Amino acid sequence: MIINQQKNGLIICRILPNSDLKVKCVTEKSEDKIKEAARRIFLKKGFDGTTSRDIAREADMNIALTNYYFRSKEKLFLEIFKDILELYFQNMVSILNKPVDIKTKISDMIENDFKMMNEEPDLVIFIMNEIHKEPERLFPDLTFFKQIRSTLFCKQLNEGIANGTLRQVHIENIIPLIKSCVEFIFLGKHIHKKIYGMSEEEFNRYAQEQKEHVKAMICNYLILEG
Amino acid sequence: MIINQQKNGLIICRILPNSDLKVKCVTEKSEDKIKEAARRIFLKKGFDGTTSRDIAREADMNIALTNYYFRSKEKLFLEIFKDILELYFQNMVSILNKPVDIKTKISDMIENDFKMMNEEPDLVIFIMNEIHKEPERLFPDLTFFKQIRSTLFCKQLNEGIANGTLRQVHIENIIPLIKSCVEFIFLGKHIHKKIYGMSEEEFNRYAQEQKEHVKAMICNYLILEG
DNA sequence: ATTAATTTTAAATAGTTGTTTAAATTAATT
DNA sequence: AATTAATTTAAACAACTATTTAAAATTAAT
Known part of the structure; x- marks a missing residue:
């Protein structure tokens, strides 16, 4: 397996055809992605100006996940x-x-x-x-x-x-x-x-x-x- | 007719029983009432935090009047x-x-x-x-x-x-x-x-x-x- | 007094809001 | 491999949003 670390933080793994290696892509946790996206939007638009769908779109996540991880928009905001x-x-x-x-x-x-x-x-x-x-x-x-x-x-x-x-x-x-x-x-x-x-x-x-x-x-x- | 000017700006007119005078109560114009109410709410809650119903309630006016006089919430806000x-x-x-x-x-x-x-x-x-x-x-x-x-x-x-x-x-x-x-x-x-x-x-x-x-x-x- | 214009009303519009559901998918544990 | 738990999904929810409608009530003009 050849690993090239890229500038933007991505890691590209080239696996040889006959290799039996498996690649687990440890992406950022959904909870963190949502929180960071919400932070960006809240800072820009304020609490009232931000919708649940704005956050989901920015985080590229399903609309239900905000409430799954944070129970409500308000709780997420307070955190x-x-x-x-x-x-x-x-x-x-x-x-x-x-x-x-x-x-x-x-x-x-x-x-x-x-x-x-x-x-x-x-x-x-x-x-x-x-x-x-x-x-x-x-x-x-x-x-x-x-x-x-x-x-x-x-x-x-x-x-x-x-x-x-x-x-x-x-x-x-x-x-x-x-x-x-x-x-x-x-x-x-x-x-x-x-x-x-x-x-x-x-x-x-x-x-x-x-x-x-x-x-x-x-x-x-x-x-x-x- | 006896006129007593009151502290809070109200004018009380006492009309004698046999008088043929008529009193026209020039109340504040609806347009102004809405604008002043909107000003109070906008200042307190911001544009995003203010709803048309908030304004109508504060002005004690029908919900449709905001758009009748100002065409939209946005136009009223900009004014x-x-x-x-x-x-x-x-x-x-x-x-x-x-x-x-x-x-x-x-x-x-x-x-x-x-x-x-x-x-x-x-x-x-x-x-x-x-x-x-x-x-x-x-x-x-x-x-x-x-x-x-x-x-x-x-x-x-x-x-x-x-x-x-x-x-x-x-x-x-x-x-x-x-x-x-x-x-x-x-x-x-x-x-x-x-x-x-x-x-x-x-x-x-x-x-x-x-x-x-x-x-x-x-x-x-x-x-x-x- | 009659008509016309203006103002106010209740109701409805279509779209958005935060949140929930229950099923589908993925991961972890046995 | 089978079972359990965790995550993600699409769809739905009721409540609310700004705005519009068309009729009613009021006022002004004739």
């Missing part, structure tokens, strides 16, 4: 939503805990947000919109939220305030300052392009500019000179 | 969406044109955003989400967008940059800085309350704090000290 929320926050918390100085950390946070908004442009508006529409159903026992208050960043902030190198700002004030300025222009990407007459390339340049302004502005404000 | 976009932008442009110094104007912008987010908490997330989902259908001939580039604020910014009192920042960079920090914490109001364990009152205090930080931070950055 996916929890994953997305955890991803979003774990990412943030792990940067807040990095052993670097506070200026670098602010820069890292902003760079990370910038990267995320480019790679997953639907993610933040999706989270915000779904929570805004129905705040209660989407917060089960997500205790990992409280982690932020015990991150290294929080400790660094308090120390800096204590020894007079940082301005007296609460953690809940400074983090939104860091996150909002970059995320906002991506949240309203189409509006901004329209208002200021920017092409895709021009927007990208503009977003880069904005990123640097935000870094400078926040550090200017937070870090006290002499 | 309302255009109104909302214009309201949002005209409000902003009129502040940008106010004959006050740039520091006051930044403060006014932030105060206005703060007020708006409190009074119409669904407005900004609604605009962003609907445009994000379907950018093309929602921009017909909205040329009023370009107004921003010719506001007094823009002129003041360029003058300040020219005479060295202001940092060299493009208009498209500074306006999102002003708007994002306040709007963002309201966009994610429920998330922020959850993360930092805030009650409604605590959130309001926190939002006030944030507002003042943002004012100071932006002015610090933009306005260069002698």
Whole structure:
């Protein structure tokens, strides 16, 4: 048997005519295929805009399988939503805990947000919109939220305030300052392009500019000179 | 006839028994009732989450009337969406044109955003989400967008940059800085309350704090000290 | 007062929604 | 190889969707 690994992840097995080998194609589990397809569609269209048939079509699966594996559209959504929320926050918390100085950390946070908004442009508006529409159903026992208050960043902030190198700002004030300025222009990407007459390339340049302004502005404000 | 104007806008007319006067009760036009009801529901649930029956129920009108007056749910939505976009932008442009110094104007912008987010908490997330989902259908001939580039604020910014009192920042960079920090914490109001364990009152205090930080931070950055 | 136009109504349209069924197929276990 | 379990299928379900119809009720015009 000759095996050629291909670029796109497929494995092609050429079996000799007189071989008694059998090939078991271990394809992705149906459950996972559905969940990934649903994630894509939910992110793009939101819960209300997504139909069971949209998901089945995207996953290339029979319409009944969503309910076979996940019991209902709602249950599937809640599973996916929890994953997305955890991803979003774990990412943030792990940067807040990095052993670097506070200026670098602010820069890292902003760079990370910038990267995320480019790679997953639907993610933040999706989270915000779904929570805004129905705040209660989407917060089960997500205790990992409280982690932020015990991150290294929080400790660094308090120390800096204590020894007079940082301005007296609460953690809940400074983090939104860091996150909002970059995320906002991506949240309203189409509006901004329209208002200021920017092409895709021009927007990208503009977003880069904005990123640097935000870094400078926040550090200017937070870090006290002499 | 004795007329008493009431607090809630109702007018009560008491007609004397032997009077030959007739009272014509000019109630709100059905078309307007539907549009206003639709506006409320669309803002709360979004286009996909709103059904024709939701609108009819909210307006207390027959289900067929929406299509009688507006031809379709889509047409009604587009009309309302255009109104909302214009309201949002005209409000902003009129502040940008106010004959006050740039520091006051930044403060006014932030105060206005703060007020708006409190009074119409669904407005900004609604605009962003609907445009994000379907950018093309929602921009017909909205040329009023370009107004921003010719506001007094823009002129003041360029003058300040020219005479060295202001940092060299493009208009498209500074306006999102002003708007994002306040709007963002309201966009994610429920998330922020959850993360930092805030009650409604605590959130309001926190939002006030944030507002003042943002004012100071932006002015610090933009306005260069002698 | 009669006619014409407008507005409102209940009912029906055809299509879509999330979900279920029961049979068919495949895989795992004995 | 036979039996059991797990997966997949096509078809159906009732409820709901946006929209239309045609008749009724109301208002305006003559």
